[in-house]
Amino acid sequence: MKTPGRWRLSTMMALLYAVQGAFWPLLGVHLLELGIDGRWRGLIFASQAVAATLLPLGAGQLVDRLMPTRTFLVVSYAVGTLILAALGSGWIVGPGPLLATFFLYFCVAMPSHSLASSLALRNLDAPRSEFAAVRLWGTVGWMAVGWGVSGLMLALGGGRARPGGMHEVFWLAAGLSAAMAAYCLVLPRTPPLAREDGGRTSLRKGLELLGERDVRVFLITTFGVFLTMPLAYQVIPGYLAARGMPREWVSTAVSINQVPEIAALAVMPWFLGRLGYKGTMAVGLGAWFLRYLVLAAHPPLWLAVGVGVLQGVGIACFSIGGQVFLDGRAPATHRASVQAVFLVVSTGLPSLLGSLAAGEWLRRTVPGDDPWVFLVPCILTGALLMYFTRGFRSSQVSTAERPAASRVDVDAGPPQRIHTMRGAAASVGDQVTETADG
Template identity: 75%
Template structure:
């Protein structure tokens, strides 16, 4: 694909992750200032995971059969703009209305993460070689709006202290970005429906067959356990940093530090896998999470508590994204999207939902300034998962073929193998979240 075409897809990724990135790191602080208790905060955070569990497969079938992908993106972000504006206006107050609004918002928006990847893959000449350079702009977008949120809060909020009205300015910013995203998606390459040979249920059933491989099971079990602890990052850490003295306008910027290693890792992923293999790369990611929670459990100085945020990016990039590449290499060509859907459900979906509820309940019962266990428990859990993964996972290099073909080296496979244009090929979703968390 021509460079100009890749840039169009890169801008799409940057805007997509920027919309959520501008308010998600501050959501816990916002809800706390609105007087929402820990249990309901957990439920509101869990609404994203619930939507990620239930909706992506259905939206994928809609796009596969009835609607061009770019049209779905336009409609989703248009409706998302209205919901974000309603949240910013202060019309929606109270735990139950907020939960229902966020559940509706994420039900509309979460499918766009995998569908944007599908759109990009279908419009790239060589997705295996070009997709990482497109996807990394999603992480850049998430990082950039962290700084934008700080500037907006300092400009419009004057750096004010906590108020009963929460932080409406970040939701107005998110609504503006969502509107830009909706308009921009109308200019994307036309990506019409492709008639599927089998139903979504049949494709998912065939994708489950990959679970017969031991290494796939070990990875998915490890991912399930790790993503139980990820909600801690955005439900607890922002309030933790605020309690340690970090000014409110700088919380979003501090949280964005974790995305810097993601950008680097995505840029060098072929080299990283070729040098260390799957096992080494994912082990590094797991170790980064363990170290971050261990440092936070010691109640370090504020500068160190902020600085160890970069380890979150190392964990997401090396374990989550590296794991998606591993799954992509294990799945049959015709069922890669189904396998990635399973990963989405077992990472961003079910464990994140359960983890959000657990963390919300925990926040009701403990004081962040006093209880070392709020970080020590996830440290111990991730440490146990690290040992389990190192002992049980054996794969070092990807498989060149899709049906048990010969083993090839990582860099060659990632850069050399062609992909059939017109096939929906999804390399999953980063909750980031980004940036995923």
């Protein structure tokens, strides 16, 4: 049975991912056309990771304890709209000012990703079977805006590289951000559930969760995998352009990655039911390994573009499957904080290190001529796949779902009963545990 009003959560995901999808795939090309060298480009990309490391845990505590999630999202995207408009104006062009501006933007925008996921998971009656269908619309939003960017650039005659960069994509992102800020006003009401807990209690509960073997193996694997993620957005667009891809089609070519992601998310309940968390995530890791292996072989342009579909499989099966897994393990009163932990371990510190490494690599090599830039992550991802399959022990996902009593309705008051754990396979006293993936 579908959660009533699920379309509102789906629209939220579509707008959230469309905002960043408007400019992120072309950011590397934009900075290159502004004359920003590889090291500064790496620092600018790394600013997202720094923000994702420093801000989400505090934001998660804020909405768990003091502020409704939708209020935080409204403020975040209203401020983000102003920053994106400043970037679109073309006044900010130097490496230092660009770094400061992007860092400020990501400080207000990055916490929204984990908080939006937490809000959706909290307001779904059956998150294990429904969350993938909601998150799917985030991928649709990212793809749709990628195609829209290509159409906009063609309409504006943006097919040739020019010193001014691609400021039009930031105006589009600013418009979408303003729409997101307004839309967040109609999201389900999610009042804080952890007002009675102190910071020490939150830390203790987080450490207890990290003490579980399967959670620990999953987070270590996530950290290693996301060391390689900056390649997807920092190196590959420039790689495709250097191999002959017209600049106005780069955004569309990169968005091809999301086609199988949509399909994988649509059948995610089937994946989890047949393969369990472990098998589903192993499929995602294997997809990333195969993609880097093919790119390291220096394939023709058509294959370099086509193999990008494996990126979407990896995101759907490993990253999003992992979010569902962590939500099932999280205490009901600290779900936003636990999703923030995932953001820090994925988009945070490892992406920071990976962005800096990718920037240095680009500074020392010619785009499109160095297959080693893909061979190193290929080896790392293969090693992580072996570690994950050997270290993660559970393989089944239960069919039990979170009781409706643990869900906070749109306009209702606090729930009568807060379950300590959700998505359970077996109950132990007041706690419910599930067999997990890694």
